[in-house]
Amino acid sequence: MGVIERDPHTGQITTGHEWNGIKELNSPVPKVIYLFLAVTVLFAVTWWVLMPTWPLGTTYTRGLLGVDQREIVTEKVKAAAAGRDPWTRQIAAKDFKDILADASLMRTVRATGHTLFGDNCAACHGLNARGSKGFPNLTSDSWLWGGSPEAIYETIRVGINSAHPETRTAQMPAFGRDQMLPRADIDKVITYVQSLSDSAAQLAAAPDVLAAGKELFAANCASCHGEDGKGNQELGAPDLTDRLWIYGGDRQTLLDTLWAGRQGHMPTWETRLSEVDRKILALYLFDKRAKP
Amino acid sequence: MIAQLTRNERQTALLILLAVAIGGLAMAVGGRDNLLGIHGAIAMALAIVMMFVVIGGYYAPEPTEDRTASYYDDPTKVGIIIAMVWAVIGMAVGDWVAWLLVFPDMTFDAGWASFGRLRPIHTSGVIFGFGGNALIATSFYVMQRTSRARMPDQVTPWFVLLGYNLFCIIAATGYLMGVTQSREYAEPEWYADIWLVIVWVTYFVLYLRTLARRKEPHIYVANWYYLAFILVVAMLHIVNNLAVPISLTQAKSYSLFSGVQDAMTQWWYGHNAVAFFLTAGFLGMMYYYMPKRAGRPIYSYRLSIISFWGITFFYMWAGSHHLHYTALPHWVQTLGMTFSVMLLVPSWASAGNALMTLNGAWHKVRDDATLRFMMVAAVFYGLTTFEGSFMAIRPVNALSHYTDWTVGHVHAGALGWVAMITFGAIYASVPWLWKRESMWSPRLVEVHFWLALAGTIIYVFAMWNSGIIQGLMWRTYGEGGTLAYSFVDSLIAMRPYYIARAVGGLFFLLGAAIGLYNIWMTIRSAPEAAYDMTPDEPVVAGMPAMQPGE
Numbered sequence: 024m025g026v027i028e029r030d031p032h033t034g035q036i037t038t039g040h041e042w043n044g045i046k047e048l049n050s051p052v053p054k055v056i057y058l059f060l061a062v063t064v065l066f067a068v069t070w071w072v073l074m075p076t077w078p079l080g081t082t083y084t085r086g087l088l089g090v091d092q093r094e095i096v097t098e099k100v101k102a103a104a105a106g107r108d109p110w111t112r113q114i115a116a117k118d119f120k121d122i123l124a125d126a127s128l129m130r131t132v133r134a135t136g137h138t139l140f141g142d143n144c145a146a147c148h149g150l151n152a153r154g155s156k157g158f159p160n161l162t163s164d165s166w167l168w169g170g171s172p173e174a175i176y177e178t179i180r181v182g183i184n185s186a187h188p189e190t191r192t193a194q195m196p197a198f199g200r201d202q203m204l205p206r207a208d209i210d211k212v213i214t215y216v217q218s219l220s221d222s223a224a225q226l227a228a229a230p231d232v233l234a235a236g237k238e239l240f241a242a243n244c245a246s247c248h249g250e251d252g253k254g255n256q257e258l259g260a261p262d263l264t265d266r267l268w269i270y271g272g273d274r275q276t277l278l279d280t281l282w283a284g285r286q287g288h289m290p291t292w293e294t295r296l297s298e299v300d301r302k303i304l305a306l307y308l309f310d311k312r313a314k315p
Numbered sequence: 316m317i318a319q320l321t322r323n324e325r326q327t328a329l330l331i332l333l334a335v336a337i338g339g340l341a342m343a344v345g346g347r348d349n350l351l352g353i354h355g356a357i358a359m360a361l362a363i364v365m366m367f368v369v370i371g372g373y374y375a376p377e378p379t380e381d382r383t384a385s386y387y388d389d390p391t392k393v394g395i396i397i398a399m400v401w402a403v404i405g406m407a408v409g410d411w412v413a414w415l416l417v418f419p420d421m422t423f424d425a426g427w428a429s430f431g432r433l434r435p436i437h438t439s440g441v442i443f444g445f446g447g448n449a450l451i452a453t454s455f456y457v458m459q460r461t462s463r464a465r466m467p468d469q470v471t472p473w474f475v476l477l478g479y480n481l482f483c484i485i486a487a488t489g490y491l492m493g494v495t496q497s498r499e500y501a502e503p504e505w506y507a508d509i510w511l512v513i514v515w516v517t518y519f520v521l522y523l524r525t526l527a528r529r530k531e532p533h534i535y536v537a538n539w540y541y542l543a544f545i546l547v548v549a550m551l552h553i554v555n556n557l558a559v560p561i562s563l564t565q566a567k568s569y570s571l572f573s574g575v576q577d578a579m580t581q582w583w584y585g586h587n588a589v590a591f592f593l594t595a596g597f598l599g600m601m602y603y604y605m606p607k608r609a610g611r612p613i614y615s616y617r618l619s620i621i622s623f624w625g626i627t628f629f630y631m632w633a634g635s636h637h638l639h640y641t642a643l644p645h646w647v648q649t650l651g652m653t654f655s656v657m658l659l660v661p662s663w664a665s666a667g668n669a670l671m672t673l674n675g676a677w678h679k680v681r682d683d684a685t686l687r688f689m690m691v692a693a694v695f696y697g698l699t700t701f702e703g704s705f706m707a708i709r710p711v712n713a714l715s716h717y718t719d720w721t722v723g724h725v726h727a728g729a730l731g732w733v734a735m736i737t738f739g740a741i742y743a744s745v746p747w748l749w750k751r752e753s754m755w756s757p758r759l760v761e762v763h764f765w766l767a768l769a770g771t772i773i774y775v776f777a778m779w780n781s782g783i784i785q786g787l788m789w790r791t792y793g794e795g796g797t798l799a800y801s802f803v804d805s806l807i808a809m810r811p812y813y814i815a816r817a818v819g820g821l822f823f824l825l826g827a828a829i830g831l832y833n834i835w836m837t838i839r840s841a842p843e844a845a846y847d848m849t850p851d852e853p854v855v856a857g858m859p860a861m862q863p864g865e
Contacts, residue, residue: 067653141801
């Protein structure tokens with residue numbers, strides 16, 4: 024048992040206990056603590072009186088304000104929808120040409136389209152819509168399935184190789200793996216395909232390889248990509264004469280493509296986004312491409 | 316260390332290890348087609364290694380009877396080293412995942428390197444590995460000294476410390492392999508949870524047994540807090556982990572609760588883990604090491620009492636503030652919010668009591684980085700509890716919730732309060748335990764202090780900025796009444812703050828690594844023969860424990 028002492032520094036007495044050299048002062052609780060406690064308790068009690076708080080068996084005290092978070096949020100959602108109503112109604116009713124002609128509607132399309140695109144499309148196509156390996160650049164003029172607002176809208180609706188019954192379907196066959204072309208022929212086709220978009224590659228290639236490649240291309244590839252290699256938007260076959268590549272235009276990537284084939288996937292958005300949202304996205308992309 | 320155990324205790328230790336090894340073997344065989352089997356094998360392997368350790372010292376001469384005249388500190392020493400090792404591991408993984416948020420592709424396409432698996436290694440590593448081991452180690456130290464009694468036996472503390480670390484290892488390896496029950500801060504699966512219950516109840520009983528032997532008529536405040544920590548964590552752990560395994564040979568289990576009840580149980584656990592693990596336990600630490608190091612009496616015994624009961628009472632209600640604006644009924648949210656606001660009073664009373672204790676010792680705070688660690692911890696404790704009460708207010712939470720502000724708040728508490736008080740306590744204990752005049756390098760303690768403080772401030776400021784920007788971007792509407800920013804826009808806006816945060820974290824990690832080095836060098840340095848150890852011993856060895864009121 025310790026002895027009660029007076030602490031010379033604070034002038035307070037100790038409690039008389041000591042543990043391993045530690046003592047305690049018997050200082051009174053500062054008044055400000057009680058004040059502080061009173062203020063916070065008053066705040067709490069006021070809130071309890073005004074808001075739903077205490078459980079009473081199967082119900083609870085509703086509070087004088089009669090506030091309920093579920094009702095608040097329901098009303099807010101309704102009010103927000105009403106606020107958007109004037110322009111959503113117009114977008115739903117008008118066709119693409121009319122909306123494009125309406126400057127004020129297009130302002131809303133651009134603002135809303137940015138967020139819609141960012142939240143739904145950017146994960147694959149990038150926030151700037153420039154795509155990445157395996158995901159097409161949407162800011163170019165090189166469209167797989169057509170670049171009109173109607174065509175873009177349809178692609179968004181049904182997707183590509185998706186689960187939608189009306190899905191757009193396209194497949195690049197695995198010429199190498201499935202033994203449709205021997206490796207030597209594939210190499211020639213690659214040389215030819217590269218020459219379509221790259222004049223330097225054309226000059227560097229041996230003329231006989233180029234000629235053989237062209238022949239092989241006409242026999243095996245032209246049915247989808249066209250005699251001139253400019254692709255076919257009816258079939259989703261990419262244009263091979265521009266310098267935009269979905270997977271890449273270097274020899275190794277082209278070999279991968281020709282050897283094992285490609286079957287890109289874009290989900291259907293019909294069940295995930297409203298018609299108005301899909302229309303906005305189609306217009307947003309069309310508009311984005313229209314302005315450099 | 317084995318030499319300190321009696322022959323009987325060595326046998327008991329072997330039996331316990333044999334039981335663990337057999338249990339591990341059963342799990343390894345029964346769960347051979349499942350990740351549970353790997354955990355069984357790990358448990359068995361560790362138990363066998365420990366058996367070799369015990370057998371290696373089995374024929375060492377028995378300790379002499381006069382060991383009971385001193386406190387039993389071997390588990391504390393080992394616990395402190397383990398805690399510091401976990402600190403470095405946990406903080407390193409934390410900084411790793413911080414960089415992962417800056418460079419999200421840094422996963423090598425491997426499952427184990429994904430954010431979802433590494434992040435719980437960070438959280439469990441620092442909370443349970445570092446914090447938990449530090450609490451266990453210091454509680455052994457403090458309970459013996461403030462009770463003036465040695466622990467009743469020498470096997471139980473080892474069982475608690477090593478058993479707890481077996482839990483930590485099972486937890487961390489499980490996360491890497493994808494074993495998780497997806498409950499934040501309670502990720503380990505059912506078998507690890509059951510093991511922790513056994514260890515934890517043993518810990519609680521050990522504490523009570525030591526207190527029962529005490530030769531002080533009164534129980535010191537630090538013990539109230541340590542006991543509250545042990546008791547309530549047991550309760551939280553058991554209730555939140557009630558689950559049904561899909562089979563006894565498989566790791567997966569399903570929670571007994573579902574839907575919003577499940578969410579409420581989880582956050583009742585989650586917030587009280589903050590309250591009783593990260594607050595009460597470390598307040599116990601603070602109540603011993605701060606007055607001891609400052610050489611000052613506790614400012615006010617009365618303030619200690621109202622703070623203790625205020626904290627234990629108010630915290631229990633506060634968990635639902637994690638579920639504002641969710642499917643949780645509005646009235647439950649109101650209760651969580653209002654009790655969180657009232658909680659500020661006992662929290663600040665504790666912080667105030669700590670800081671007022673330093674009156675008369677501020678010159679020591681200026682000169683002694685160890686004491687300064689504890690002072691800054693008390694300041695951060697006050698700041699964080701204010702911020703917490705503020706963020707619990709529903710309209711404030713509408714902005715802060717799900718943002719980095721929450722992350723910043725947690726780290727203000729975890730780095731500023733929990734880690735700083737622990738570093739202070741460890742730097743104080745190491746020379747006492749290993750009988751040295753001071754740490755190997757007081758200068759490095761000083762370096763650690765400034766790295767830790769700078770790291771914390773960088774971290775917290777980065778997350779405040781990032782969190783508030785995020786919160787505002789998420790709720791900004793354009794003219795047309797649709798959201799102005801996509802989620803990706805907000806990620807781009809956060810990137811600079813993520814870099815700053817990772818740098819702040821790196822500072823903090825460096826500090827901890829320097830601390831571990833300094834501790835190691837202190838242990839390796841030559842002990843001083845003249846070290847005065849008399850005040851540290853129980854007064855009368857072998858004297859029957861005095862009963863309260865005697």
